Amino acid sequence: RVSFGDRIAAKLGQKVDTRITHAVDGVSLSVAKGEALGLVGESGCGKSTLGRVVAGILAPSAGATSVAGEPVMSGGRKTTTRVQMIFQDPFASLDPRMQVGDTIAEGPLAHGLTTKAQARDYVGKWLTTVGLDPAFASRYPHQFSGGQRQRIAIARALAMQPDMLVCDEPVASLDVSIQAQIINLFLKLRRELNLTMLFISHDLGVVRHLCDRVAIMYLGRIVELGETQAVYAAPQHPYTQALLDSVPKLVLDDGVTTSFKPIAGELPSPLSPPAGCHFHLRCPLAAERCREERPLLREVGAARLSACHFAPFAPA
Numbered sequence: 001r002v003s004f005g006d007r008i009a010a011k012l013g014q015k016v017d018t019r020i021t022h023a024v025d026g027v028s029l030s031v032a033k034g035e036a037l038g039l040v041g042e043s044g045c046g047k048s049t050l051g052r053v054v055a056g057i058l059a060p061s062a063g064a065t066s067v068a069g070e071p072v073m074s075g076g077r078k079t080t081t082r083v084q085m086i087f088q089d090p091f092a093s094l095d096p097r098m099q100v101g102d103t104i105a106e107g108p109l110a111h112g113l114t115t116k117a118q119a120r121d122y123v124g125k126w127l128t129t130v131g132l133d134p135a136f137a138s139r140y141p142h143q144f145s146g147g148q149r150q151r152i153a154i155a156r157a158l159a160m161q162p163d164m165l166v167c168d169e170p171v172a173s174l175d176v177s178i179q180a181q182i183i184n185l186f187l188k189l190r191r192e193l194n195l196t197m198l199f200i201s202h203d204l205g206v207v208r209h210l211c212d213r214v215a216i217m218y219l220g221r222i223v224e225l226g227e228t229q230a231v232y233a234a235p236q237h238p239y240t241q242a243l244l245d246s247v248p249k250l251v252l253d254d255g256v257t258t259s260f261k262p263i264a265g266e267l268p269s270p271l272s273p274p275a276g277c278h279f280h281l282r283c284p285l286a287a288e289r290c291r292e293e294r295p296l297l298r299e300v301g302a303a304r305l306s307a308c309h310f311a312p313f314a315p316a
């Protein structure tokens with residue numbers, strides 16, 4: 001659970017409400033070694049918050065996270081290097097005044113993963129891994145394109161030899177052609193390094209390419225969880241269905257297409273989520289019960305969880 005009071009009010013630029021808001025509430029997730037789990041939802045649903053908790057950047061007000069049995073945080077501070085995060089804007093993680101080689105070497109040197117004498121080779125190895133020339137180490141971030149900067153940010157995270165990468169919309173700010181290159185890089189890294197990933201995205205197509213399983217998030221809660229192909233083929237939550245319908249066209253090799261239908265209504269403020277099912281104001285299937293009773297995430301099929309009172313649904 002992650003709660004915000006002032007934090008969200010500050011973000012809105014005014015002190016609207018002093019109540020505690022649960023930006024992420026009652027979420028329990030595990031990712032297997034070598035698995036990529038997608039986390040999908042509209043902006044403001046809490047997925048970045050959850051990602052930051054998993055990566056040890058933000059302390060939950062209740063609950064805990066661990067990687068390979070090791071707690072990610074203790075006493076409100078990150079205590080492991082086993083999980084690293086990659087952000088949407090690679091500039092956020094690259095110091096403009098530092099040569100990128102020094103930026104990549106900084107963490108590994110501090111944690112004894114390399115030595116001053118070997119740092120040059122160590123950095124070169126990770127630059128090569130992400131498809132860049134080791135000679136780039138002496139350049140500065142502004143000398144690179146957006147896609148190259150994201151590769152550098154990935155090299156920087158990998159140089160910490162993490163068990164897990166948390167990627168928050170890592171391709172969202174890139175041109176479509178560059179997006180495909182970075183997604184292919186992630187696929188290659190998964191194969192070669194057996195990387196475990198939590199991949200946060202609002203883009204269902206990107207997640208379909210990259211992730212074994214997908215968790216769908218709405219207003220701080222996971223509403224559906226399952227194997228990616230199975231979830232897309234037969235969603236077991238009306239919100240997942242609405243998300244899939246809202247994609248103009250999922251152009252995919254297996255012939256699945258959807259017609260464009262925006263999700264009805266606005267995303268309610270996380271400061272005052274509706275009672276009962278958080279989705280009931282926008283749900284075409286909402287009934288009396290949905291306004292009062294919170295649907296719990298429960299098993300509705302093989303390896304499939306849904307938080308809808310009326311799941312399972314027959315495939316369309």
Ligand code: SF4
Nearest residue numbers: 277280283290308309
């Ligand atoms: Fe819709 Fe009710 Fe299911 Fe919520 S519980 S998704 S409102 S049908």
Ligand code: MG
Nearest residue numbers: 043044047048
């Ligand atoms: Mg976000």
